[in-house]
Amino acid sequence: MTALPSSPKLTPTQTTQLNKLEKRLRRHVGQAIAEYNMIEDGDKIMVCLSGGKDSYALLSILMILKTLAPIKFDLVAVNLDQKQPGFPEHILPNYLESLGVDYKIVEEDTYTIVKEKIPEGKTTCSLCSRLRRAILYKAANELGATKVALGHHRDDMIETLMLNMFYGGKIKSMPAKLVSDNGEHVVIRPLAFCKEEELIQYAELKGFPIIPCNLCGSQPNLQRQNIKHMLNDWNKNHPGRIESMFTAMKNVVPSHMCDNELFDFKNITKDSGIINGGDTAFDQESIPTIQKEVTSIDENQKLNGIEIVEIK
Numbered sequence: 001m002t003a004l005p006s007s008p009k010l011t012p013t014q015t016t017q018l019n020k021l022e023k024r025l026r027r028h029v030g031q032a033i034a035e036y037n038m039i040e041d042g043d044k045i046m047v048c049l050s051g052g053k054d055s056y057a058l059l060s061i062l063m064i065l066k067t068l069a070p071i072k073f074d075l076v077a078v079n080l081d082q083k084q085p086g087f088p089e090h091i092l093p094n095y096l097e098s099l100g101v102d103y104k105i106v107e108e109d110t111y112t113i114v115k116e117k118i119p120e121g122k123t124t125c126s127l128c129s130r131l132r133r134a135i136l137y138k139a140a141n142e143l144g145a146t147k148v149a150l151g152h153h154r155d156d157m158i159e160t161l162m163l164n165m166f167y168g169g170k171i172k173s174m175p176a177k178l179v180s181d182n183g184e185h186v187v188i189r190p191l192a193f194c195k196e197e198e199l200i201q202y203a204e205l206k207g208f209p210i211i212p213c214n215l216c217g218s219q220p221n222l223q224r225q226n227i228k229h230m231l232n233d234w235n236k237n238h239p240g241r242i243e244s245m246f247t248a249m250k251n252v253v254p255s256h257m258c259d260n261e262l263f264d265f266k267n268i269t270k271d272s273g274i275i276n277g278g279d280t281a282f283d284q285e286s287i288p289t290i291q292k293e294v295t296s297i298d299e300n301q302k303l304n305g306i307e308i309v310e311i312k
Contacts, residue, residue: 008207018205028193029061036177038188041071046145049079051211053203054151058191076102078139083109091209108135140185148187155196158245159227
């Protein structure tokens with residue numbers, strides 16, 4: 001059996017950097033879990049592991065929180081082997097066995113189905129994701145999982161919002177918590193408050209054995225990639241814009257949008273009173289400066305039983 005790539009030997013400076021970064025990610029995940037009540041006592045969490053940086057980080061942080069939390073929950077890592085040519089089948093089992101975590105490898109040849117159904121040059125993501133979801137939900141039933149955890153992060157959620165606005169005509173993103181397509185599972189995204197740049201750095205310092213995807217990873221012209229480049233340019237030229245956009249996703253004002261399903265515009269009269277500031281929405285508002293991340297937390301503050309770790 002081929003050995004796993006060895007973890008990188010870190011300098012003292014890198015070790016300190018890793019410890020600080022890991023604490024920050026733990027805090028972000030703890031906040032998301034608490035705010036959306038993602039994990040409850042007695043839960044069995046199925047962590048969907050793709051072999052990419054995000055799902056590795058998700059599993060790593062949840063394993064740490066499992067040892068710290070006063071509530072009890074179990075983890076099982078699940079990988080879908082889609083039978084892509086050249087897929088290194090040994091890497092994930094070896095890695096998961098080295099962690100001592102329960103796991104299941106599901107083998108389904110979705111690669112051939114996708115290649116047969118999708119013409120060359122067309123985006124494979126839609127069909128691929130539908131097939132994956134169905135298989136993973138079936139695995140969750142077989143394992144008795146109460147929650148299904150996905151590795152999408154803050155940047156994924158913002159990109160999805162922009163994609164739906166530009167190409168779908170909807171203000172819609174990835175929710176941090178939802179009911180699955182088949183109505184049988186609760187799906188959670190514990191990395192919802194985590195930045196992709198920090199996950200990239202974390203993966204490098206941890207030396208995760210990354211497995212590239214030969215389907216979506218080989219499509220350079222995906223609209224999502226275009227959105228990602230646009231957001232990166234914005235963030236480079238206007239620091240803080242990404243943070244502001246994510247904050248906006250959590251501060252929706254239906255009365256100042258145009259959706260009759262979310263707000264009863266038809267029955268507004270002068271007797272309704274001023275709603276959410278009235279037409280001050282058109283005034284030039286002062287945009288608060290994005291503050292640095294909180295560096296100290298009340299020692300008694302806990303999130304859903306998971307303590308927020310102070311970051312120095």
